[in-house]
Amino acid sequence: MSDATIEEAKAALRAAAHKKRAAFHPSLRDEAAKAAAAHFLDTIPLRRDEVIAGYWPIRDEMDVKSLLGRLMDTGQPVCLPVVLGDEQPLELRLWEEGAPLYEAGFGTLAPAEEAPRAEPDVILMPLLGFDRHGTRLGYGGGYYDRTLASLHKRPRLIGFAFALQEIDQIPRDAHDVPLDAIVTEQGVRHFEKAPVT
Structure with missing residues (x-):
């Protein structure tokens, strides 16, 4: 499949996935987020020194704010992404206890500019869809792709989504x-590495 064909297919999947996720009733979202956090x-096993990159949810993404708070309460280092520019990787800033959060692009919040930078061991990723091979359907901006390419080590990538966001196959x-x-409200599914399709 050519790059152009893949992008066309992904664009169609994104449009359908946006609608499907937005239609998930708000009264069910909180319970689903609590179940996913649990x-x-x-x-998911975590070492105490592992840095967890979370996200501040926007629109109808699964809300992980309470999970991030619980991780910080146990002393787990947590960082949040900041959008620096269209063609740049995300900047990951440590969220230290009691530190305020500020607008960080696209309606998200993150620590102040002077907050320490971090290289995460685990990244919690918002997404529009996922398939049985662990392929993630993002928003198409490439921010996480550029961020992963810029890191010195490959972190564990853990998607957070509602179960209804599963798609048969994503190119x-x-x-x-x-x-x-x-991670969904139904549990955690681990993926084997699958070939590029």
Whole structure:
């Protein structure tokens, strides 16, 4: 499949995935987020020194704010992404206890500019869709792709999504890094590495 064909297919999948996620009733979202957070804490092993890159949810993404708070309460280092520019990787800033958060692009919040930078061991990723191979359907801006390419080590990639966001198959480009696991309100699923399609 050519790059242009892959991008066309992904654009169609994105449009459908946006609608599907937006249609998930708001009254069910909080319970789903709580269940997903519990599954993550029960299932994903973390070393105390591992840096976790979270995200501040926008629109109808699964809300991980309470999970990030619980991780910080146990002393787990947490960082949040900042959008610096259209063609740049995300900057990951440590969120230190009690530090305020500021507008960080696209409606997200992150620590102030003077906050320490971090290289994460684990990245919690928002997404529009995922498939059974761990392929992630993002928003198409390439921010996470550029960020992963800029890191010195490959972190574990853990997607957070509602179960209804699963898609039969998402075409994968050579630069698309698959998820290691997906967390939904139904549990945690780990993925084997699949070939590029």
